[in-house]
Structures are given as structure tokens and as C-alpha cells.
Amino acid sequence: MSLLFCAVAAGYAGGSWLSWSWFGADGVGASFFPAAGITLGTMALMDRRRWPVILAAAFTAEVLVNLSHGMATAPAFGYGVANTAQPLVGALVFARAAPLPPNIARSRDLAGFLAGGVLAGPLVGGLLGAATNTWLGSGDGFARFAWEWWVGDGLGVLVVGGGILSWRAASGHPRTTRRIAETAALTLAAAGATAASFWFGVAALGYVSLVALMAAGFRVGTRGVALAGTAVAFIAAQALASGHSAFDIVEISSGDALVYFQLALAVLVATAYAVAAEVGERERAAGERRAAERFQALADRAPAMLWVTDRDGRCTYLSRGWYEFTGQAVDEGLGSGWLGAIHPADAEGVELALTHATAHREPFRADYRLRRTDDVYRRVIDSARPVLGRDGEFAGMVGSVIDVHERIEAEDALRSSDARFRALFEAIDEGYCLCEMVLDEAGAPVDYRFLEANHHVAAMTGLHDAAGRNALEMVPGLERHWLDTYARVALGDETLRFEEGSDAMGRWFDVFATPVEPRGRFALVFKDITEQRRAELALRESELEARRARRRAEFLAEVIGEMEAVDGVTARAERLMDLLVPRVADRASLVVPGNPPTVLAHRSAPGERDPAHSELRTSMETGERPEAALALELTNPDRRPYGDRDREFFAGLTARAGVLLASARVHQEEHRVALSLQRALLPNVLEVHPDIDVAARYAAATGALEVGGDWYDVFLLPDGRIGLAVGDVVGHGLESAATMGRLRTALAALAPHAAGPGELLSHLQQFTDGPNGTGFATACYAVLDPGAGELVHASAGHPPCLVVDPGGATRWLEDGRSVPLCSLGGTDRPQAVTALEPGSLLVLFTDGLVERRGASLSAGMEWLAAVAGELSDAPVEEICDRVLAEMVGDAERADDLVIVCVRYAPVPADALRRSFPAEPGELRNIRTAARTWLEEHGVEEPHRTRLLVGLGEACSNVVRHAYPDGAPGMVDVHLDAAPDGRVRVRVTDGGSWKEPGSGAPGGYGIRVIRGLNDAVTFRTGDAGTTVGFELAVPAPLA
Amino acid sequence: MTEPLASIRAERGHGDTVTVTVSGEVDASNAEEVQRACAGHIRGAAAAVLDLGAVRYLDSAGLRILVILLQDARAAGTRLRVSVPRDGFVAELLELTGLDVHLAPPDHST
Structure with a gap:
């Protein structure tokens, strides 16, 4: 702001100073006033808000310059006011004629400049200046002063102001080096000619200036x-001020000459400006025309329709x-003729929109129908935007028109026009119908009416001639949900796609429902x-069925697996019940019909008492007559009753279970047969002498179907000694079994007559010869003298016996050995003697026990010695079992085997040995005798009662079962105390049991004996049954 | 004739309760007799206690009658409890045979 003030003030002061300096001594001054041009030019370029600054600067400079030249204060300020009012009036007039800032290269702007800046402004200034001069100054002639001021300031504005304004004006001339040189040359020519005409008085040269200016x-x-x-104005002013004149030929005063010259110059310059402006306008128009031509050429080639306003x-x-496109003639559409091609209904709106956009210089967009040359109206989109001309002014609109008929048609087709729907869907092979909701007085949907239907509707719904009829009229039982769904569509304006079935119509539909105009209608x-739906349902059902079948198969497999896991008919039947209840039944039973029926197993779900609501019965093939019946019952009302498929399944399951029960029965039978066979071939009763405990095991080779050749025997010799034998007949099958039987019988028969084991084996050899003599x-045979604890033994090619001393030390009876029993054997076989301490264990065995694949016989024997040594204290039965488990386990056996464990345990002299009649009344007597013996031996509670109850149970069993035929029998009771603190009890009867092996007590009895005592054994033989057990008592036995 | 192996004594309590005390020995020879005697006392009672604290001997024949007595009592609607010394051999027998759960609830054992 202050910069502007200073610049304007300095410029004004400079211009004013020059003007002052040109006044000659004669008072004739150059009225040419450049400062006026500076003020007006600056104002014309600047925003109006800056005008006060410019005017203030001009006023200040004027007043100061005046005062500095000794002018009185009043006129100094008066001229200041005049020089302020002058540019203000000039600029205001200028602004009315042309928008500021101006472009004086344009005719309009130049006219405004000349009218306002050059003529009006200086005229006002001149009048004000003349008034100041008349009333405040020297009082020169008013008119003349005003006239000179007007001309001088007008010229000043013209050349200086015009110069300022022309710098920013777009001349239309390209600014090239050639142009600059041309400008300089013409300026110099004008200046030179002017100077020459004044200084050398060559008036003709003045025309050169004129030509240069015009050029x-x-x-x-x-x-x-x-x-x-x-340049001309300054030089002329300078020349005239210094007394030179080019007007000597004209007789006028120098003052007049100055004014006239300046007036002529002003006219000349103004004319030159006008020429320049005109030339510029023409060139500009030519340029714009060329650009327009280029645009047209471009636009004409473009596919769209373009327009310009x-x-x-x-x-x-x-x-x-x-x-x-329109068929209009060239130029027919110009002006507003183009509106004629627009649909009459659209034309007015388009015109209004364009007028509005033009007035507001806004983009324009319209969608209307335009007549094509074939008189068809096409949908078009017309869009335009305002463009600016070269001068930055709004120049009109440039727009383009695009034929979007197909697109809009397509869009319209997508909208809800029922006509179009119909056209569209008549062609497709789906049912299409247009319907209308039927509402009651309250506006609630109660039905819907078919307005139209394509020919598929009848085929797909069975509803013929639907159009015009109501849904409920045609399908009286139509489900309410259809109505509700369509009400959502027709009244709620929803579009739905769904699959739904109608029982009333007996069909399923895939429905697309959409609302259409007017409201209440839907398509x-x-x-x-x-x-398709049926197929899906069938598929789902079959999948379900497959799953069910799989579950059943799994259940069946589980039943079979679980039943096979246990042995015995009862156990399997029980297991079956466990599997059935509660999984598939609340109650189940397996019953063999009869009078009374035999319940094999029965199971109820816990707390189950309700009557059954569904029952299922199948009979079971268990190998018995009559067949067992499986009954299943459901009592829980929440469970689905048994169906046909269940009956089918359980029939199958029962058949399988029946097979398993039958096989259990068969297995039990086989087992019994096997036992019988073993008992037939091997000794039943090992209970030969109270001073020894004997246990023996025979195990057949794995998978062997025939009887093996291993055997053993324990018997009492007439002299009170005990014979112990074990042997192995090489080979299998009937021949071996026969040889084995012969050897056993022969040994037992010959034993009392042989001098010793060696001699006996020598005699035995002849019995090994089979039919072919290849036996x-x-x-191995040993004789134990229980009284002396002496064992005489001999071995014919048999593995040695093992002795485990009471402390656990083991030794092999290596002596007394000779070759196997065969035709090559000699008749003189050695024997050996060894002493057995009481409590010693003797182990006899066949090689099947110590033979193992991949290991030597001696390694197996070492292993046996180690195992037996560990078990030295255990009861013989336990030793047998554990040795077998350790030595053989579940491994495959290539050979059969025998193990016989003999504990040499001489009965103490103070043992209790009593026989009682096997009668219930005797039980208390037996207990009394035993209780007395136990008390004498210091056995305290609870051991005493434990032993008594065990004894009582064993005797009670004998009393109840041993002598069923009524013949009174006896029960032998034996109690003794071993040195190691064990009380041993044995109860023996001479009964004949109906069922072999059934001499053991059952039910609670067996549990009681086993629970209260240790080392419980049962042995049943032809001569009766022995129950044995023992109990370690803590107190020292007396 | 020797003295009876076992003796049974019944004591009526409040209401329809009865305590039957068995002492002596119970075996196959006298089990039925003991059962009948006890059943006679228990019959008609709302609740009964069978006190075996004084039993010196009892085997499976005795266990069997306990089961029968209990079943009969249940059928008749009588609450029967069997009382045995906690560390006695009868308790041991009951435990061995699994009958303890049915015959002598632990919280009533004395």
C-alpha cells in the first residue's frame, strides 16, 4: 500500500516536475502534463479499493511540487484538488464504458479510455484548474487556462496512461524479436523526425513522425x-519549451502553437491507437476463426454431436x-433453430435449462428426445460446459449430444413395467403371472387375483384360465402363508425369491415375486x-437311511465284539443285556421258554418300572430246544417305538448273538471234553500223601489238535514212599498217546517191585517199543521217602529235576542219568540219592517248558531255576501257574509241556486229623475241635475266625453236596502248623460228584474261603475232592 | 440235646420298630431256623434292626438268610438294617461278598 503510494507519488512528482521545467521565461509553458497519465493509468489497472491511495499520492505530490515552486498555499491545494478530481472522473467514466482493468487493444476499451481518461477527466480537471487559477491564482483567462489544461492533460493521459495500459494489453501481435526491432525503429523514426522538425525547422519531417506513429x-x-x-510528445514539449518551433510558417503565437500542436498530436496518437486496436481486433478475430475452424474440423469428425453457443x-x-442425425440443413440449427429437432414436449425445458446454465456460467445437462432423420425420436443425453474466450471472458457453452436410446430403453425395461415383464417372460419357460392383492374393508389382504398368466401357469399349477380369478377360489385350501408372503411383496414392496410347498396344491414351487405398479400388484x-424336491427328499432319506444302517452295523459289530470278549453262556448273555439296555431298550430279557422258563439274563434301566409302550421279541438259535427268546421293551414315552426296520435289525442281531451263545456253549462243552481227556490220560489225584503238596500243569502245543506225548504221575508206594514220574514220548498223535498210556501204567505197576528208579527205568524200556519198534x-523217576526226607532219582535221557531249598537256593539233580528209553538203551541204568530239607521244592518238567525258539536248552533251564528260586515260598499251585506264565506266557508253543511241583512239607506230629460224618449237625463239632486246636496253638483273632469260617464253608459244602445219594459219607479235616507260621487246612471228602469238577463250593462260600484265606486249592478226583487253604498267622505257634 | 447253637432275642421299640439280636453261631445246620425266628419278629414292623454284634460264627449259609430276610422285608415294606461291628469278621464277610452295600449301610454300623 505504501509502496503503491510512494511509486505513484514519485511518478506524479516526476511528471509534474518535467512539466514545470518546460515553462519558459515568457510564461509560455508546456501544457503537456505526463503526470495525469500516471494517475489515470495506475487507477485503471488497480482495484477500486486502491484508488484512494493513488489519489492521495497524486494530491500530495501535486501540492508539494506546487509549494516547492513558490506557489501560494490556496492555489497549490486548489490544483491538488483539480488533479485529484480529474483522474477520478476519468476512471469512473472509463469504468462505465469498459470493464477495468481494460484492454485498450480492443475498440470498446480504447473508446472508454479516450472518453473517460483523455476527454472527460482532463475536462473536469481543466475547469477546476481554471477556477483555481481565476479565483485563487494570478487570474489568467478562465477559458484559455481550461482549454490548455484540457489539451495538455489529455495528451499526457493519452501517451503516458496509454503506455501504462498497453503494457498489459493483449495486442494480438505475437511478441517476436522482429516486432521488438520494428517497434524500436518506428519509435526512433518518430522521435528523430520530431526532433529534426523542431530543431532544424524542417516542418516536412513532421509528417515522418505522423507516418511512424500510424505505422x-x-x-x-x-x-x-x-x-x-x-517520445514525440516529450521531444515536442522540450523543443517548444526551449524556443524551437516547427510552426514558423504559421502565424500564430507560440502559446497557441503549443496547444494546437498538442491537440494535433493527441488526435494523431488517438488515431494511431484506434488503428492499432482495429488491427489487433482483426488479427484476433482471424486467430479465433482459425481456432474455430480447427475445432470444427475436429468436431465434425467426432462421432458425437457437438455444439457451441x-x-x-x-x-x-x-x-x-x-x-x-437430425437431417437439419446446415445453419438451420444455428441460433435457436436446433430446438426444432427436439421433441416438442422436451424442447421448452431444454431451452430453459440452457438459458439458466448460460446465465450462471454453469455446466448443463439434459436428457431429451431428439428427432432422427427418419422421424424417430431417440433418447439422448446432452451435456455442456461453459468455456472462456482468449480474453478470459465467458464465451459461451460447448456441448455434446449422445444417443443413449438403447441404454435408456434397457433401463426402462428393467423397471417395473408389467407390460415389459409380460413380454419378457412370455418367452421363457417359467410360469409368469401378474396378480393383485384383494383387500378387505380394513385394508388387510384376504386373497389375491390373477390378472394375467402365461401358458406355463396352467401346466405348472394345474390352474386353468387363472386370469381374472381369485387364488382362494381356485385353491380353497391354499395355505395362509402364501397370502402373507405375497402381501409383503405387493404391499411391503419387497422382492422375494423362495422355495415353498403347498399341500393344498400338492406341489413345490421356486418363486420369484416382485412388486409392480400400481401398488397392490405383484408379478x-x-x-x-x-x-426335483421329491428327488432331494428321497436322496436325503436315503442318506439318513445309510447313516442309520452304518450305526446299526457299528452297533452289531460292538455287540459281537463285546460278547466274544467274554466266555461262557451266562457272561455273554449278561454282556448282551448290558449293550441293549439302556441304549436300545429300557428293559431286556433273554429267556428260554419252558415250565418254569429259564431266565438267561435280564436287565432293566435304572428305576424303570413303567409299562412298556413298545415291545419287540425275537427268538434266538442257541443250539437248544426250545429256542431262547429275546424280548426288548421301551417304557420311556419319549423313545420312538420299534418299527419294522428295528425288528428286522434285531432279528439279525439276535441271530448273531445266538450264534455267539451257542458257540459259548460249544466251547464250554469242548473245554469239558478236553478236561475229561486230560484227566483220562493224566493223574487226577495228586493228593497222595500229607507230607507233600503237589501241583502239575499240562499244556498242549499251540494249535495242536492231537494229544501230545508228555506225561507225569504221582503215586503212593506200598511201603509209604511216594513215586514221582515225568516223561516225554517223542511224537504226537494216537500212537504217542498209546505209548504214553502204556508207560504210565507200566511204571505205576512196576514201581512197587523195582529195587530203585534206575532199575525201574531199565524195565520200562520195553514198553516204549511201538508197533514198528521205533518208539x-x-x-525221569524219583522216589521220596517222606519220613527220611530222602529222594532217590534216575533219568533216562530226560532233563534233570530242579530242587529249590527252603532258602531259595536251586540245584539240578544231574546224577543218575542214562540214555533215553529206546531199543538201543542198556539194561543197567544208574540212580542217585539226594536229601530234601522240609520245605524244599522239587520241580519236574518236560523239555517243552524250557525250550524256546532261538535260545539254548541250558539257557531255558537257567531261566527256570531263576524263576522257581524267586517263588520258593509260594504254594505249589501258584508256582506252577507263575512258572508257566514266566517261561511260556502267551508265546506260541511248538511242543506240549508238563511241569510238576512237589513241596516236601512233612506234617508235624501235632497236626489235627479228624474225620466226621458229613452231616449238618456235625459242623459245630468240627468247628469246636478246630477252635480248640487253634487256641492251643496260640492263633489269635481275627485269624482264628477266618480259618474257622473257611473250614466251616469247606465242610458245609461237603455236607450239602458230596453225598447226594443219601449214603452217609465222611469228611476228613486236617490242620497243621508249618514252621514258618502258616496254618494249613485241608478238607477231603470221598464223595462222588455228579458233575466232574463241581466239588468246589459255589456262590458266597467260595468267595468267603478265598477272601479270608490264602493259597486256596480245589482238587477233585475219582476218590473225592480236597479243599485246601492256608493262612499266615503272626503269633508264634506253640 | 446240646444247647442251641444260636439264640434270637427281639426288643420292640417306639412305634413299629423292632430290634432283633442274634447271638451264637449260624451255620448250615441252624440257618433256616434262625431265619424263621428273625422273620417272625420282623414281620409287621415298619423298621427293624438285625443286630449281629453277638454272632460268634457265621458262614455263607448265614449270609444267605440275611439276603432272604432283607428281600422279604423289602417286599413287606419293612426297613431292615443289619447292624454289625465295624471291624468284626461278619463285616469282613459282608464286604467280601459285596453284601455290605445292601445289608449294612456304613452310617448305621456300630
Whole structure:
């Protein structure tokens, strides 16, 4: 702001100073006043808000310059006011004629400049200045002063102000080096000619200046005119001020000459400006025309229709596309003629929209129907935007028109026009119908009416001639949900796609429902999917069935697996019940019919008492007559009753279970047969002498179907000694079994007569010879004298016996050995003697026990010695079992085997041995005797009662079962105390049991004996049954 | 004839309760007799206690009658409890045979 003030003030002061300096001594001054041009030029370029600054600067500079030249204060300020009012009036007039800032290269702006800046402003200034001069100053002639002021300031504004304005004006001339040189040359020519005409008085040279000025206007434009004019004006002013004159030929005063010259110059410069402006306008127009031509050429080639309007909205151009599309003649559409091609209903709106857009210089967009050359109206989109001309002014609109008929048609088709729906869907192979909701008085949907239906509707719904009829009229039982669904569509404006079935119609549909105008109508596109649906349901059902079948198969497998896991008919039947209840039944029973029926097993779900609501019965093939019946019952009302499939399944399951029960029965039978066979071939009763405990095991080779050749025997010799034998007949099958039987019988028969074991084995050899004389056997025979604890033993090719001393030390009876029993054997076989301490264990065995694949016989024997040594204290039965488990386990056995464990345990002299009649009344007597013996031996509670109860149970069993035929029998009771603190009890009867092996007590009895005592054994033989047990008692036995 | 192996004594309590005390020995020879005697006392009672604290001997024949007595009592609607010394051999027998759960609830054992 202050910069502007200073610049304007300095410029003004400079211009004013020059003007002062040109006043001659005669008072004739150069009225040419450049400062006026500075003020007006600056104001014309600047925003009006800056005008006060410019005016203040001019006023201040004027007043100061005046005062500095000794002018009185009043006129100094008066001229200041005049020089302030002058540019203000000039600028205001200028602004009315042309928008500021101006472009004086344009005719309009130049006219405003001349009218306001050059003529009006200086006129006002001149009048004000003259008034100041008349009333405040020296009082020169008012008119003359005003006239000179007007001319001088007008010229000042013209050349200086014009110069300032022309610098920013777009001349239309390209600024090239050639132009600059031309400008300089013309300016110099004008200046030179002017100077020459004044200083050398060559008036003719003045015309050169004139020509140069005009040439500048013509060639270079306003800028050139301003430069040349300024130069001429300054030089002339300087020349005239210094007394030179080019007007000597004219008889006028120098003052007049000055004014006239300046007036002429002003006219000249103004004319030059006008020439420049005109030339500029023409060149500009030519340039714009060239650009427009280029645009047209471009636009005509473009596929779209383009148009251009001028700033008033009149169409000035339409591209070739327009004419070709509309068929309008060239220029027919210009102005507002193009509206004639627009549909009459649309034309007015389009015109209004364009007028509005033009007035507001806004983009324009319209969608209307345009008549094509074939008189068809096509939907088009017309869009335009405002464009600015070269001068930055709004120049009109440029727009383009696109034929979007197909697109809009397509969009319309997508909208809800029932006509189009119909056209569209008549062609497709789905049911299509247009319906209308039927509402009651309250506006609630109660039915819907078919308005139209395509020919598929009848085929897909069975509803013929649906159009015009109501849904409920045609399908009286139509489900309410259809109505509700369609009400959502028709009244709720929803579009739905769903699959739904109608029982009333007996069909399934895939429905697309959409609302259509007017409200309350809806269109349906649907397909009958009943078959597809049925297929799906069938598939689902079959999948379900497959799953069910799989579950059943799994259940069946589980039943079979679980039943097979246990042995015995009862156990399997019980297991079956466990599996059935509660999983598939609340109650189940397996019963063999009869009078009374035999319940094999029965099970109820816990707390189950309700009557059954569903029952299932199947009979079971268990190998018995009559067949067992499996009954299943469901009592829980929540469970689905048994169906046909269940009956089928359980029939199958029962058949399988029946097989398993039958096989259990068969297995039990086989086992019994096997036992019988073993008992037939091997000794039943090992209970031969109270001083020894004997246990033996025979195990057949794995998978062997025939009887093996291993055997053993324990018997009492007439002299009270005990014979112990074990042997192995090589080979299997009947022949071996026969040889084995012969050897056993022969040994037992010959034993009392042989001098010793060696001699006996020698005699035995002849019995090994089979039918072919190829027999081959090994045997070990020992005789124990229980009283002396002496064992005489001999071995014929048999593995040695093992002795485990009471402390656990083991030794092999290596002596007394000879070759196997065969035809090559000699008759003189050795024997050996060893002493057995009481409590010693003797182990006899066949090689099957110590033979193992991949290990030597000696390694197996070492292993046996180690195992037996560990077990030295255990009861013989336990030793047998554990040795077998350790040595053989579950491994495959290639050979059969025998193990016989003999504990040499001489009965103490103070043992209790009593026989009682096997009668219930005797039980208390037996207990009394035993209790007395136990008390005498210091056995305290609870051991005493434990032993008594065990004894009582064993005797009670004998009393109840041993002598069923009524013949009174006896029960032998034996109690003794071993040195190691064990009380041993044995109860023996001489009964004959109906069932072999059934001499053991059952039920609670066996549990009681086993629970209260240790080492419980049962042995049943032809001569009766022995129950044995023992109990370690803590107190020292007396 | 020797003295009876076992003796049974019944004591009526409040209401329809009865305590039957068995002492002596119970075996196959006298089990039925003991059962009948006890059943006679228990019959008609709402609740009964069978006190075996004084039993010196009892085997499976005795266990069997306990089961029968209990079943009969249940059928008749009588609450029968069997009382045995906690560390006695009868308790041991009952435990061995699994009858303890049915015959002598632990919280009533004395």
C-alpha cells in the first residue's frame, strides 16, 4: 500500500516536475502534463479499493511540487484538488464504458479510455484548474487556462496512461524479436523526425513522425503507439519549451502553437491507437476463426454431436454429426433453430435449462428426445460446459449430444413395467403371472387375483384360465402363508425369491415375486420343482437311511465284539443285556421258554418300572430246544417305538448273538471234553500223601489238535514212599498217546517191585517199543521217602529235576542219568540219592517248558531255576501257574509241556486229623475241635475266625453236596502248623460228584474261603475232592 | 440235646420298630431256623434292626438268610438294617461278598 503510494507519488512528482521545467521565461509553458497519465493509468489497472491511495499520492505530490515552486498555499491545494478530481472522473467514466482493468487493444476499451481518461477527466480537471487559477491564482483567462489544461492533460493521459495500459494489453501481435526491432525503429523514426522538425525547422519531417506513429499503430499495436507517441510528445514539449518551433510558417503565437500542436498530436496518437486496436481486433478475430475452424474440423469428425453457443446462448456452431442425425440443413440449427429437432414436449425445458446454465456460467445437462432423420425420436443425453474466450471472458457453452436410446430403453425395461415383464417372460419357460392383492374393508389382504398368466401357469399349477380369478377360489385350501408372503411383496414392496410347498396344491414351487405398479400388484415368476424336491427328499432319506444302517452295523459289530470278549453262556448273555439296555431298550430279557422258563439274563434301566409302550421279541438259535427268546421293551414315552426296520435289525442281531451263545456253549462243552481227556490220560489225584503238596500243569502245543506225548504221575508206594514220574514220548498223535498210556501204567505197576528208579527205568524200556519198534521216550523217576526226607532219582535221557531249598537256593539233580528209553538203551541204568530239607521244592518238567525258539536248552533251564528260586515260598499251585506264565506266557508253543511241583512239607506230629460224618449237625463239632486246636496253638483273632469260617464253608459244602445219594459219607479235616507260621487246612471228602469238577463250593462260600484265606486249592478226583487253604498267622505257634 | 447253637432275642421299640439280636453261631445246620425266628419278629414292623454284634460264627449259609430276610422285608415294606461291628469278621464277610452295600449301610454300623 505504501509502496503503491510512494511509486505513484514519485511518478506524479516526476511528471509534474518535467512539466514545470518546460515553462519558459515568457510564461509560455508546456501544457503537456505526463503526470495525469500516471494517475489515470495506475487507477485503471488497480482495484477500486486502491484508488484512494493513488489519489492521495497524486494530491500530495501535486501540492508539494506546487509549494516547492513558490506557489501560494490556496492555489497549490486548489490544483491538488483539480488533479485529484480529474483522474477520478476519468476512471469512473472509463469504468462505465469498459470493464477495468481494460484492454485498450480492443475498440470498446480504447473508446472508454479516450472518453473517460483523455476527454472527460482532463475536462473536469481543466475547469477546476481554471477556477483555481481565476479565483485563487494570478487570474489568467478562465477559458484559455481550461482549454490548455484540457489539451495538455489529455495528451499526457493519452501517451503516458496509454503506455501504462498497453503494457498489459493483449495486442494480438505475437511478441517476436522482429516486432521488438520494428517497434524500436518506428519509435526512433518518430522521435528523430520530431526532433529534426523542431530543431532544424524542417516542418516536412513532421509528417515522418505522423507516418511512424500510424505505422506503429498498424504494425506494432498499442504498445508501439504509446512508445512513439510518448517520445514525440516529450521531444515536442522540450523543443517548444526551449524556443524551437516547427510552426514558423504559421502565424500564430507560440502559446497557441503549443496547444494546437498538442491537440494535433493527441488526435494523431488517438488515431494511431484506434488503428492499432482495429488491427489487433482483426488479427484476433482471424486467430479465433482459425481456432474455430480447427475445432470444427475436429468436431465434425467426432462421432458425437457437438455444439457451441455464444455468450448469449445462441447456437453458433453444430457439428456435422448433428446435421446428419437430425437431417437439419446446415445453419438451420444455428441460433435457436436446433430446438426444432427436439421433441416438442422436451424442447421448452431444454431451452430453459440452457438459458439458466448460460446465465450462471454453469455446466448443463439434459436428457431429451431428439428427432432422427427418419422421424424417430431417440433418447439422448446432452451435456455442456461453459468455456472462456482468449480474453478470459465467458464465451459461451460447448456441448455434446449422445444417443443413449438403447441404454435408456434397457433401463426402462428393467423397471417395473408389467407390460415389459409380460413380454419378457412370455418367452421363457417359467410360469409368469401378474396378480393383485384383494383387500378387505380394513385394508388387510384376504386373497389375491390373477390378472394375467402365461401358458406355463396352467401346466405348472394345474390352474386353468387363472386370469381374472381369485387364488382362494381356485385353491380353497391354499395355505395362509402364501397370502402373507405375497402381501409383503405387493404391499411391503419387497422382492422375494423362495422355495415353498403347498399341500393344498400338492406341489413345490421356486418363486420369484416382485412388486409392480400400481401398488397392490405383484408379478410372479415360478417353476414347479415338485419332482426335483421329491428327488432331494428321497436322496436325503436315503442318506439318513445309510447313516442309520452304518450305526446299526457299528452297533452289531460292538455287540459281537463285546460278547466274544467274554466266555461262557451266562457272561455273554449278561454282556448282551448290558449293550441293549439302556441304549436300545429300557428293559431286556433273554429267556428260554419252558415250565418254569429259564431266565438267561435280564436287565432293566435304572428305576424303570413303567409299562412298556413298545415291545419287540425275537427268538434266538442257541443250539437248544426250545429256542431262547429275546424280548426288548421301551417304557420311556419319549423313545420312538420299534418299527419294522428295528425288528428286522434285531432279528439279525439276535441271530448273531445266538450264534455267539451257542458257540459259548460249544466251547464250554469242548473245554469239558478236553478236561475229561486230560484227566483220562493224566493223574487226577495228586493228593497222595500229607507230607507233600503237589501241583502239575499240562499244556498242549499251540494249535495242536492231537494229544501230545508228555506225561507225569504221582503215586503212593506200598511201603509209604511216594513215586514221582515225568516223561516225554517223542511224537504226537494216537500212537504217542498209546505209548504214553502204556508207560504210565507200566511204571505205576512196576514201581512197587523195582529195587530203585534206575532199575525201574531199565524195565520200562520195553514198553516204549511201538508197533514198528521205533518208539523213543525220555523219563525221569524219583522216589521220596517222606519220613527220611530222602529222594532217590534216575533219568533216562530226560532233563534233570530242579530242587529249590527252603532258602531259595536251586540245584539240578544231574546224577543218575542214562540214555533215553529206546531199543538201543542198556539194561543197567544208574540212580542217585539226594536229601530234601522240609520245605524244599522239587520241580519236574518236560523239555517243552524250557525250550524256546532261538535260545539254548541250558539257557531255558537257567531261566527256570531263576524263576522257581524267586517263588520258593509260594504254594505249589501258584508256582506252577507263575512258572508257566514266566517261561511260556502267551508265546506260541511248538511242543506240549508238563511241569510238576512237589513241596516236601512233612506234617508235624501235632497236626489235627479228624474225620466226621458229613452231616449238618456235625459242623459245630468240627468247628469246636478246630477252635480248640487253634487256641492251643496260640492263633489269635481275627485269624482264628477266618480259618474257622473257611473250614466251616469247606465242610458245609461237603455236607450239602458230596453225598447226594443219601449214603452217609465222611469228611476228613486236617490242620497243621508249618514252621514258618502258616496254618494249613485241608478238607477231603470221598464223595462222588455228579458233575466232574463241581466239588468246589459255589456262590458266597467260595468267595468267603478265598477272601479270608490264602493259597486256596480245589482238587477233585475219582476218590473225592480236597479243599485246601492256608493262612499266615503272626503269633508264634506253640 | 446240646444247647442251641444260636439264640434270637427281639426288643420292640417306639412305634413299629423292632430290634432283633442274634447271638451264637449260624451255620448250615441252624440257618433256616434262625431265619424263621428273625422273620417272625420282623414281620409287621415298619423298621427293624438285625443286630449281629453277638454272632460268634457265621458262614455263607448265614449270609444267605440275611439276603432272604432283607428281600422279604423289602417286599413287606419293612426297613431292615443289619447292624454289625465295624471291624468284626461278619463285616469282613459282608464286604467280601459285596453284601455290605445292601445289608449294612456304613452310617448305621456300630
